[in-house]
Amino acid sequence: MPSNKSVSDAPITQFVNCRILKDHQLQREDLWVREGKILNPEKLFFDEEGSADAQVDCHDSIIAPGFIDVQINGEAEPCSGTLHSVIPLFTLIANPSGPHFKDCSDEILCIVLWGGSESIRNWGVSLQQPDVGGFGGDRRPTSLALVGESPAENPPGAIVQRLNSPGSPLRGHSVANLSQAEEAVREGATFITHLFNAMLPFHHRDPGIVGLLTSDRVPTGRTVFYGMIADGIHTNPAALRIAHRAHPAGLVLVTDAITAMGLPPGRHTLGQQVIEIEGLNAYVAGTKTLSGSIATMDMCVRHFLQASGCTVEAALEAASLHPAQLLGISQQKGTLDYGADADFVLLDDSLDVKATYIAGEQVWEK
């Protein structure tokens, strides 16, 4: 059909025969994309008198915003298992002075942006300090930095954009009590690293960090977010349900996956660690100490859905909208609102990922 697009000549793609996650609901609507952003088709119709150049039949798939994993570990390379569902974010394990960070000051702990394969554009934000342990240690990050890395550059350069973000992560691997945790929130902390793991257990007279979920000392307008590793191993489903029911809006699914994600069972050497993979468990070799997880983000979404009995929309938002809100990027990511970045996944009804699109281009297909 002839189109007269007064705003831009860039091609417009219309994704049809799909259900999109919008306004917290799955709606039977088409998704329109132009120049890597979600397009408002009504404005296109009336203002530009334009129409789609191409249609993609999604065969009744669910379209959800691309998952954002705010806690995943890798060294110089991404974990292979994450490629297919996630807008990858990575943390470097304990090496902020490494070669990737020569332009960063000491304040920024871990930022990685990886631009490994051809068309993937990633954001990298770290919210976890290295395992220096203890609350109030002297390496608390005071700002979030987004590092953009162009895939074409080799060796990879880093574009550091400092955000003067007041939010600094609460440190997991902490023995803080509730008052200390509330103090940290007042000072700007926004995120609890993998709730329940590596913190004092909940006690009814001293709830510890877990008590933040229902604390009445959280300043109004602020949301405390908390990561949950919903791989069925790190957290008992009952604990997952308790956290979810206490504070559903703050739940952020994370994988805390290590580079072993996607590797077959057996022993593997990763960096300086030797780990052993048995099924979905990864242990420090020779022990029963969990060493990170190897669940992929979509596995976590499915497990969370099944374990918590929440709605499909809630499960998908825990992996997309909530992490985007945590990072303060929910205008661009974690949403399919008009104007947002066209980063999304196509899922079937069991929430298995069928395809991944970044900036409107397909980057992975099952």
Place this chain on the structure above:
Amino acid sequence: MRLVILEDYALASEWAAKYIRNRIIQFRPNSDKYFTLGLPTGSTPLGCYKKLIEYHKNGDLSFKYVKTFNMDEYVGLPRDHPESYHSYMWNNFFKHIDINPANAHILDGNSHDLQAECDAFEEKISKAGGIDLFVGGIGPDGHIAFNEPGSSLVSRTRVKTLAKDTIVANARFFGNDLTKVPTMALTVGVGTVMDAREVMILITGAHKAFALYKAIEEGVNHMWTVSAFQQHPHTIFVCDEDATLELRVKTVKYFKGLMHVHNRLVDPLYSMKDYKN
């Protein structure tokens, strides 16, 4: 006039959609000869729009060579407000079909010169060769489009202040808050619709019964502006049983007796597929 009476809302909507479909297909529109359609909004035509969309999705009907002209639009309501008639037409019709956006005309209620906007609309209709089929509804006060009681029966497209009845009827779309309902609208005139080669009025529901009675069993009267169509050579009223509740039994029996004639207008039902070559 033809008075086509169907048993319920669904059947009335379907009959109307079939009629529109047949008219478009038999016209054999192409790039040199567009079919011009006048369109209404409101709750009455929703069923008809749904059927037309279904015909399009089945490949039986295309709007590629159809130009549309909507009857009206509120003044001062932002175009992307969920209750604007632009939003209504996008969500209930345009986004589901293959019409060329440049051929879908709706009055702009936010134009800085409203009367000029109205005059330009008349000009567009004229340039398009006039309207082949104008589909409309009827208000509980017997109005066509926003030609409220007292409107001239030879009026053209213009700004109108809405009558209390109309504002109250529309309040349900604005959270039942009368203060939120727009008080002015741009509307095609009675004369504008009378210029169409054919007019089809959809009337369903018991709450429209009195207006239908006034429109067809009483005289031509500017207090019930739909009555003007008694003087149009080709008018069809499509209604359900409930809308006939205020009519004389004799009138209803007469027209029901003619249904076999009326049904020849929708049976056989044509399809674009028949004319693919």
